Amino acid sequence: MRPFRITKAQARKAPALGAAFFVALGLFAPQAHAAPAGQASAATPPATKAAAPRSIPVPKAPEATTGGRPLAAEDDAKAATPKAAATAAPTKAAKQFSAAAAGNGCDLASFSNASGSTLVANVKAASLDCLNTLYPLTGTDAGKVFGEAKMVAVADALRTNAATYPGDNSTSTGQLVQFLRAGYYVQWYHSDVVGTYGTALQTSIRGALDAFFAAPHSKDVTDANGQTFAEAVTLIDSAQENARYTGTVKRLLGDYTTSWPSFMTTAVANTKTVIEDGFDQPAFIAALQADPAFGTTLSSFVTRNASLINGGDMVTSIGILIGNYVAHDELKAQGRPIIKDLVTRFPLVGATGPLTMNLVWFTENKDKGNCSVYGLCDLPTRLPPLVLTNTKTCNANLRVRAQEMTEQQLADTCTSLINEDALFHKVIQDNGAIPGDVNTNLEVVVFDDYYEYSLYAGAMYGIAVDNGGMYEEGNPAKVGNQARFIAHEASWLRPDFQIWNLNHEYTHYLDGRYNMYGDFEAGIVTPTIWWVEGIAEYISYTYRNVRNADAIAEAGKKTYKLSELFDTVYDQTPDAAANSNRVYRWGYLAVRYMLQSHPDDVKAVLAKYRTGDWNGARTLLKSTIGTSYDADFSTWLTACAADNCGSLPPVNQAPLCTAADTRQFDKNCRRDNLAAATGNYSYHFLYLPAGVQKLTITSSGGTGNADLYYGGSNWATTANYQAKSTNADNGETLTITNPPSGWVYFSLYGQQTFSGATVTTQYQ
Template sequence: MRPFRISKAQARRVPALGAAFFIALGLFAPQSQAAPIGQASAAAPAAKAAAPRAIPVPKSPEATTGGRPLASETDGTAGTPKAAAAGTPAKSAKQFSAAAAANGCDTSAFTNATGSALVANVKAASLDCINSLFLLTGTDATRAFGEAQMATVANGLRDASAGYPGDNSTSVGQLVLFLRAGYYVQWKYPNDVGQYGSTLQTAIRGGLDAFYAAPHSKDVTQANGDTLAEAVTLIDSAYENGHYTGVVKRLLADYTTSWPSSMTTAVANTETVIENGFDRDGFIPALQADPGFATTMSSFVTRNASLINGGDMVTSIGIQIGNLVAHDQLRAQGRPIVKDLVSRYPLVGATAPLTMNLVWFTENKDKGNCSVYGLCDLPTRLPPLVLTNERTCNANLRVRAQEMTAQQLADTCTSLINEDALFHKVIQDNGAIPGDVNTNLEVVVFDDYYEYSLYAGSMYGIAVDNGGMYEEGNPAKVGNQARFIAHEASWLRPDFQIWNLNHEYTHYLDGRYNMYGDFDAGMTTPTIWWVEGVAEYISYTYRNVRNADAIAEAGKKTYKLSELFDTVYDQTPDANVNSNRIYRWGYLAVRYMLQSHPDDVKAVLAKYRTGDWNGARTLLKSTIGTKYDADFATWLTACAADKCGTLPPVSQAPLCTAADTRQFDKNCRRDNLAATTGNYSYHFLYLPAGVKQLTITSSGGSGNADLYYGGSNWATTSSYQAKSTNAGNGESLTIANPPSGWVYFSLYGQQTFGGTGVTTQYQ
């Protein structure tokens, strides 16, 4: 994620790290340029919302562009419609000749014919043959779909529609599908086909006007629906959305759940006409002139609410009502309708995709007017409705989740607590930075990326076109709530994983124990080599996962170590900015420095911990400079061969020296502590006046020991001031401003434990 530490006061929140950039290969056409019948097209872009930062941030594999959640896809209805008239899906471009031959399709019938002969050939062809034409390219595309050819077929549609019988016995369907194919190929290969102008526009309006004027185009039958569904999509293909709002309005007004499937598909296809219409000439003026269009959309939703399941056409069409409040000319029409719908239908459950998408429009396209919709309290209203599972890991850590089992919650707590121990072992810090009171972290986990995109923006005011978000807030403010907002990696199921969990938790620890002040303070000079590198290093090390991508990068030797000290986040033409450098090369730089030059790391962190950013920069760029570049290059060669090495032995706190084995002192440890189930290992230490923070940690051994702190009194399970009660023996307590004099703590045998070590530190 980048950046990871943000001041809530300045509303800076930054997306979390994803695995890599996921580049979808295929057609990212608006549905008006939908792929051939039977061949799925890519989803249309989500929203018109601006990205929070125009930078190369790795995302979740399922993240949407723009951040607006779409309708979920439980039944496919909201996806690209498929007409029942289609035979087999069109083949890939390389298989075009074979597909055409298999369908008895001679492309020369369309590339060499003109005038009435072309119209006759289109009508004589099978729908499968016409479907294959969506894949024409080059000179074939030019000769089949040039403007004159398209205008000829559009005029043929006009003539054939006069006697349209309500089925495809006169091959009107072939004419419609040919025109759809032409618009699609022209959109995809404009240099092959050439531009379309007024000649085709006049002809296509004549053809569509004639079709929709034909009495049988209104037949509510399966046979008519087969052609009508494609004719509705053709409205959008031809960019005639504004000219045919009356057709769309009639279909929405007339629809009932008794309509046959092809007629239902025709209605579903109006969603594309509506959505894309808001970006096309003539559509908004048409809606201004006819306010009944907006109320018809609303009535369509409320009449057919029984169909709503999140992935249905009612949801998809209903979401488009939100576009009314996105445009000044239509906002007065849209506000009361949107308010009614978000008040009428629950914010969770089957109706959530409808209501929360409409909420998105109010928040992003009618900003500052939440009171108009009764939505100002969503940040407090939504969490208890959505985050119905919760576990307190210890006094400093809580998990709130949408859908997690008790075992998953427990495992998550254990993972974070044990990672905490590893972090301190690797970094060897001396406790939290003075003045940092971010003692509590809340981890919020949505069920998957879709649910995250649906709710996280409204609940926490963050962008969601990313892989999660860590909010540090103001670490000097008492009561500040640090929060990592995440989602499960649903694409890895049945394995359970919270996307970016360990990486982001390292950021929390790094911000608390290494980086002085808030995020803005830490960005005074380039610190990203460390910030992201240590998060990657701790995450991979704790999970015992080989960082294959980083190791592969090592062999390329793309960067010198001295160059990596200059890595930054901000989007510039400079080579300092790219996701690969930030995460994979950050990992390599930190791993090398921790293993090969730990004293230099300690010196740099000592500067970071006091906010001496310029001093740290001088150490990195002047004191260290380029002197390790050659050794780093040698290390990269070894690392690429899977010989990256290991950390040097970590020095432990010295053993306590007091004769009484119960007594501790500043920065000392006792090993091999033990107690049977239900019994205690009691301990104490003396604190001088003025101690700001006391940290007690336990680890190692067998069984399950819980840690209790009693202040000036003996600590038991019934009398304590703080406790840490995780599974196993990995416990930690940080006590701010403890009293001077003798203080007491104990290990309680939740199960018989032995071989456990305890360390005490204070500042």
């Protein structure tokens, strides 16, 4: 299906709807993995760059599209779909018509039971609002109203009417046009009940449109004419007569000036659909090939009206269509000099960026290997300093390059990644980087939003942009290789600042450097995705202290056995949503279970991964472990679905407390296997000498949900406390500054029954 282009203004109207759509389908698993608040060679066109050996696409953002080009999206309907009237919505049939039509004086029978001159009279007598309610018709009603004979009768009436068209709607020309538009729309979607449209209607509609566009007053540059003329332009596309009326389109574009009234300007804007869908029709291509002036008229329209360009205007949206010339061999010779002039004339950034960069996309993807023709071979080096104007060096190993970020946002991003680094090593307990891995630093590239990412990232880095970002590891054994995470801000979450998938993707960098030998392609010769994506999800959610609600909801479904998850690959089935669910949500569950329940097995698997012994790791998972943990995994899933997922035991644990009273703690010690039923307490106390500046109490591990309360010199309860920590699991921390000397008291409260918890006390 051919992608359609949308401009910057149109794109930014979509996030709320897009988010709902993608969430409903489950097409992206992770939530916004982001910084918590406060915390190609010059001679080679980018499109021909080889993919980086470790190039991991990020789960899609709500704004992401699937067309593989800047802001391309798959049309919800067929290519060249007739366009509905603005007030119409394709919903279910007659009941919808009745409700909408009642207030417009509409009677469906006046169209379904009439024919010939009676039908024409009824159409002309109806209001435009009434006719707009015909677009949703389906079933028997659609067939009765829009059969071919009725469409022929109305088209013939339009031909007769056009002979005396007065330049306004006083003779109901607009009603005839609107009925025909609605008919083509309904028949397109419901040809099974409407029937086919053949040569009889084609002959009649051509006669009607010929007569209308030849009428002297159809050339009036007035709003009165524009109201009907704009609809007639759209009717060209509805009837798929795009090739026949290239002259009409050319005249409109050639004559247009910024002084034209609004409805005539709308008529010009409507030529976009005629041109865009025309490029799918061989007859349209042949017409343009025979008339080189069409292309130069398009170009002149853009350059002559450059003052209107703001990224979301009709000049941009029509100008982008010129790129289609190089998508067709018959038109390449015409299109190349026109496109070269436009991408040279207009800046690559700013208001003209959407125009120039969409045209750049066509040159890279539809005229591959010819970047020198357009003077674009140096884009990978020319664009970054123009686009990424904000830079922050976090440390010797980490740098952020951004399009639009404040100093505070840059600093918070650095803090987020540096702190996550510490958590990763604490969980993994590695012994340093894999020998020979020279990816000592990571560059994080952040575009202002998905739109800007889709516009520039492909040309700059040679990556696909129909995703939520991309991590490129490259060859970690090559000196000078630059590991890079290319990302964008989650604009739909504003005013909160978040970078989509930041912490998830930073884990990929750390995992590739400290766990996975070689490049990404080497690491997936056997199924390793359960770990690669699962650990990225686990670290991201754990670091951000966010409950992975989607994964926990999946746990209760018990869709997969653990032994099956060890077989996970990216494209398991043709069902993209199911694949995403398995890769991210179930990867998270598998890794969390293994880290908590079988840490020694994880260490053994990682020892194989770190040396590139993929077959050895596979044998360990599928033969040594095999199905032996499936039953326990199922039991754990039941508990996890009830929010009893447990947590990791602390790394580098303090020694066990030695006091005979198991309630008593000392300066730096821990007690394990603490438990209490829902609503009950595990009470504890600690003696503090004078001068203690800071007391830290932490709980972790086990199952259930224990909340931590501190009561100072009194027993701590939910009704009597000085400080509390109440996360969704057993991972709680309290830091008390300048506590009193003497005995102090704290407790674990059973928000839900918990067991196996560990509590540690430290003070200084």
